[in-house]
Amino acid sequence: MPELTYLAALREAMAIEMRADPRVRVIGEDVAEGGPFGATKGLAEEFGAARVRNTPISEGTVMGIATGMALAGLRPVFEVMFIDFLTLAIDQLANQAAKARYMSGGQLSCPLVVRTGAGAGRRYGAQHSQSLEAWLAHVPGLKVAMPATAADAAGLLRTAIRDDDPCVVIEAKLLYYRKENVESLDPVPFGRAAVRRPGKHVTVVATARLVGEALTAAEDLAREGIELEVIDPRTLVPLDLDTIVSSVRRTGCCVVAHEAPVRGGFGAEIAALVQEHAIDRLTGPVLRVGGPDTPVPAAPALEDAYMANAGDISAAVRGLVGKAR
Amino acid sequence: MSALDRLDGAGARRLLERMWLIRAFEEAVSDLIQRSALPGLVHLSIGQEACAAGVADALEAGDRVYSGHRPHGHALALGAEPWRVMAELMGKRDGLCGGKGGSMHLVDVAHGFLGATGVVGGTLPLALGTALAIAPAACVVFFGDGAAQTGYFHESLNIAALWKLPVLFVCENNGYAEFTPRSAHTVVERVARHAETYGIASATVDGNDVLAVRDGAASLLERARRGDGPALLECLTYRMRGHYEGDPASYRTSAELAEWRDKDPLPRFARSAVERKWLGDADVATIERAAREAVRDATERARRSPDPEPGALTRDVLA
Numbered sequence: 001m002p003e004l005t006y007l008a009a010l011r012e013a014m015a016i017e018m019r020a021d022p023r024v025r026v027i028g029e030d031v032a033e034g035g036p037f038g039a040t041k042g043l044a045e046e047f048g049a050a051r052v053r054n055t056p057i058s059e060g061t062v063m064g065i066a067t068g069m070a071l072a073g074l075r076p077v078f079e080v081m082f083i084d085f086l087t088l089a090i091d092q093l094a095n096q097a098a099k100a101r102y103m104s105g106g107q108l109s110c111p112l113v114v115r116t117g118a119g120a121g122r123r124y125g126a127q128h129s130q131s132l133e134a135w136l137a138h139v140p141g142l143k144v145a146m147p148a149t150a151a152d153a154a155g156l157l158r159t160a161i162r163d164d165d166p167c168v169v170i171e172a173k174l175l176y177y178r179k180e181n182v183e184s185l186d187p188v189p190f191g192r193a194a195v196r197r198p199g200k201h202v203t204v205v206a207t208a209r210l211v212g213e214a215l216t217a218a219e220d221l222a223r224e225g226i227e228l229e230v231i232d233p234r235t236l237v238p239l240d241l242d243t244i245v246s247s248v249r250r251t252g253c254c255v256v257a258h259e260a261p262v263r264g265g266f267g268a269e270i271a272a273l274v275q276e277h278a279i280d281r282l283t284g285p286v287l288r289v290g291g292p293d294t295p296v297p298a299a300p301a302l303e304d305a306y307m308a309n310a311g312d313i314s315a316a317v318r319g320l321v322g323k324a325r
Numbered sequence: 326m327s328a329l330d331r332l333d334g335a336g337a338r339r340l341l342e343r344m345w346l347i348r349a350f351e352e353a354v355s356d357l358i359q360r361s362a363l364p365g366l367v368h369l370s371i372g373q374e375a376c377a378a379g380v381a382d383a384l385e386a387g388d389r390v391y392s393g394h395r396p397h398g399h400a401l402a403l404g405a406e407p408w409r410v411m412a413e414l415m416g417k418r419d420g421l422c423g424g425k426g427g428s429m430h431l432v433d434v435a436h437g438f439l440g441a442t443g444v445v446g447g448t449l450p451l452a453l454g455t456a457l458a459i460a461p462a463a464c465v466v467f468f469g470d471g472a473a474q475t476g477y478f479h480e481s482l483n484i485a486a487l488w489k490l491p492v493l494f495v496c497e498n499n500g501y502a503e504f505t506p507r508s509a510h511t512v513v514e515r516v517a518r519h520a521e522t523y524g525i526a527s528a529t530v531d532g533n534d535v536l537a538v539r540d541g542a543a544s545l546l547e548r549a550r551r552g553d554g555p556a557l558l559e560c561l562t563y564r565m566r567g568h569y570e571g572d573p574a575s576y577r578t579s580a581e582l583a584e585w586r587d588k589d590p591l592p593r594f595a596r597s598a599v600e601r602k603w604l605g606d607a608d609v610a611t612i613e614r615a616a617r618e619a620v621r622d623a624t625e626r627a628r629r630s631p632d633p634e635p636g637a638l639t640r641d642v643l644a
Contacts, residue, residue, distance in 0.1 A: 056487070061480035064450020071439055071451065072389065072458035095444050096451060104432035104440070105423030106641040140642050164644035 004182040006147075006175045009154035010039045010115070012185055014077060017161040018047050021075060024161055026052045027066055028079030035079055037117065037176055063089035063114070067097040067166075070112040075161055082128045083118040083170060090135070097166040098141030112166040115157065117173035119209055119259055120307050126295035129303075131260035133207070136168050137236045137269070143167040143190060144236040148211035150180040152234055155188025162187065172208040191238035195247070199227035202253040202317050205244055205270055206230060210257040210289075216310035217317065226321055236266055244270065245277040252283040255316045259308055262290035287316045332536065336382070337594075337603035338612065340535050343378040344591050345616035347398040350407055351566075353620045354397070354414060358570045363415055367428045370398040372533075372565035375590035376497045377402040379538025380465060380558070383546050387462035389437050389455050391448035394429045395497075395564075396441035399467055405433040408623035417630035424633045425641070446475030449494070453481055456490040456555075463491040463549045465542075471502030473516045485555035486523040492555040493546055494520075497532060499564045504576055520557040532560025533590040536597070563588070 004012070018024045026040055026047075032054045034041030044052040055062045059080060066078040080086050086093070093114065100108040120129040136144045143165055147153040153171065160167035167190075196211055197218050206214040211232045218228035229247050233239055248254045254274050256267035271286035289312045297303050332340075351371045357363035370377065373395070381402035384390070392399040400410055405421060413420030414428050421433050429443040439455060442448045445468075452466035472478055473496060485492045496516045500507055513519065520527035526545060530537040538560055545556035563585040567574035598604040604612075 053488075056480070056484060058476075058480040058484065061450040061453075061477055061484060064447070064477065064481075065454035065457070065484065068451035068454025068456075068464075069458050070454070072455040074454075074458045076454070091444060091447065092450060096440075096442070096447060099430075100440070101644070102641045103422060103426040103430040104434070104641075105421070105425050107422065107432050107434045108439070109644060143643070 003179040004150050006150045006153045007039050009150040013154040013157040023075045025076045059085050059088040063092035070110045075111045077113040080116040083116045083132050084127045084130050094139045098139050109164045110166050111164050113160045114168045117171045119172050120296045121174040125298040129296035134266045145169045146207045148208050148232050151182045154185040158187040190235045191240050193240035193243040194232045196230040196232050199229035201227045203229045203247040203251045204255045206257040213310040217313040248274050248278045249281045252281050253320050254286045257289040257313050261293050262288045265290050284320050289316050334603045337598040341612050343402050344374040345613050347374040347401050349616040349620040367570045368395040369566045370395050373562045375535035376532050376560045379535045380542040382539045383542035389439050389464045391452050391466040392441040393468045396431050400431045403436040403438050408626040411623050411627035412630045418633045419630035446472040446477040449477045449481040452492050456492045460491050461550050463546050465493045467495045470498040474510050482523045486525050489554040491549040494557040496559045499562050503568050517559040527557040529559040532562030533588045535594050
């Protein structure tokens with residue numbers, strides 16, 4: 001397989017699914033022109049304007065339109081440029097799409113996919129840089145994927161498009177242009193974590209950009225004789241609890257890392273689940289690494305300080321191992 | 326040729342039966358609530374029956390419909406089984422949605438009714454997406470005048486016009502958004518005025534005149550199905566009950582209520598049907614009696630339906 005960027009992998013995934021299923025549609029602001037990052041580039045040329053549809057800047061209503069398409073049997077993929085803008089559309093997503101199956105007693109299906117870019121690091125300021133996955137994971141009826149590699153970007157998006165429930169694929173936009181050797185663009189099943197690096201001392205559960213940071217931390221700590229096991233859940237809903245718990249039951253130590261603020265973040269959910277299922281094996285508290293309780297600042301120096309990194313993970317691990325010893 | 330011209334005895338009977346079914350149903354619901362025999366927050370459509378019945382009569386197979394938070398009449402007008410609507414309101418297993426939707430979330434896919442909403446304005450965008458999927462068939466969305474002040478309404482008008490979608494926006498303008506009159510919400514008196522801004526065809530009709538509603542809906546739906554784009558039908562009407570059952574509605578005067586009682590769409594259409602010899606006086610009386618009996622039976626049957634079994638709690642969250 002040639003080298004592919006995360007963005008190219010997303011584009012390939014949409015093209016493959018659109019070729020296979022005429023019900024698949026792409027909708028969003030400027031998608032026919034490829035969107036601001038180019039994720040949908042070329043799709044309008046191949047599939048036509050009726051299937052790759054530009055919309056006005058009306059996120060809330062367009063989320064409802066995509067939902068109404070899905071309720072009537074289409075499979076829309078709605079690009080919400082930045083997850084920050086999803087706040088405008090949370091009503092339709094949480095109140096209509098996520099509840100349609102339940103409120104109708106199973107009469108309705110809502111095979112809607114939302115693609116949205118998240119995360120800081122591009123100097124875009126507080127309203128183009130957030131990580132809001134915990135909001136979404138809190139809504140029953142939604143599935144939430146967070147690909148951390150190009151292969152997963154394609155594979156999880158393809159699975160989302162084939163899924164009969166509303167799925168939000170949260171893209172790590174700092175990874176968009178990174179080239180990777182992509183072995184396969186095959187669909188990646190939801191609810192199956194990837195063990196990115198095996199190790200015996202400490203389990204690190206990391207999402208999106210923090211997966212790479214955890215792997216860097218693992219390299220650093222290996223030199224100190226501390227072996228990290230790095231687990232990427234890939235989907236928060238459904239969550240592969242078995243892989244996480246069985247790892248922690250072996251290592252006895254757990255650190256959870258994400259970019260979102262620690263307070264109320266999805267790391268708290270993982271920490272709670274780990275203590276429920278592995279407290280008899282834990283040698284110390286489950287520690288969380290994440291953002292501070294601040295908006296994302298624009299100044300490069302401050303934004304860098306905001307973003308949790310390998311050093312933060314290493315520091316947490318050292319503290320944990322020190323306590324355990 | 327107008328829908329009015331096409332109406333015959335059978336059509337008149339159908340319209341009056343539908344309106345009486347809704348009236349009898351809503352009165353039964355009110356009675357159950359007063360006796361604490363029905364749970365939850367319920368918004369009745371007594372006084373607005375002509376809107377539901379008239380629009381439903383203009384639909385064709387393949388059309389789809391959404392509603393707002395006052396949806397019982399719409400579901401019934403489309404053909405939902407009254408006992409299953411009642412069972413849904415009662416939270417019973419045999420409800421349209423197995424009891425998991427409730428009054429504000431009726432869905433009956435078999436009859437083309439794709440949903441209602443407790444969030445005012447929330448189904449307006451859904452209708453656009455569904456219209457995209459089912460064109461050239463049309464999608465109808467019922468909403469109240471309160472929803473006309475939401476962003477969804479204006480964004481939906483804009484996009485429906487931009488994409489020439491076969492959507493019929495049906496505003497049941499009953500003069501009140503919850504507990505305050507329209508004048509407290511906007512300086513724009515007529516909802517249909519907004520359609521002009523977006524170049525959308527519109528008509529404002531007497532919403533208590535079922536023939537005017539049917540006629541207006543039929544011609545606007547026809548052009549929507551032809552591919553001429555969306556349309557807005559504003560039905561001027563009045564709700565004879567409070568915003569929700571239990572609302573004392575002290576914000577309205579008795580003179581206003583009396584004025585609208587005189588415009589009650591049911592006796593009004595019955596008189597007109599008798600005058601035109603579509604129906605006889607005996608037919609009118611029979612239709613009312615039959616509707617009340619049907620609702621009594623439906624209520625009894627719904628009451629006999631069991632509660633949902635506990636396992637239903639966690640079913641249908643995901644596929």
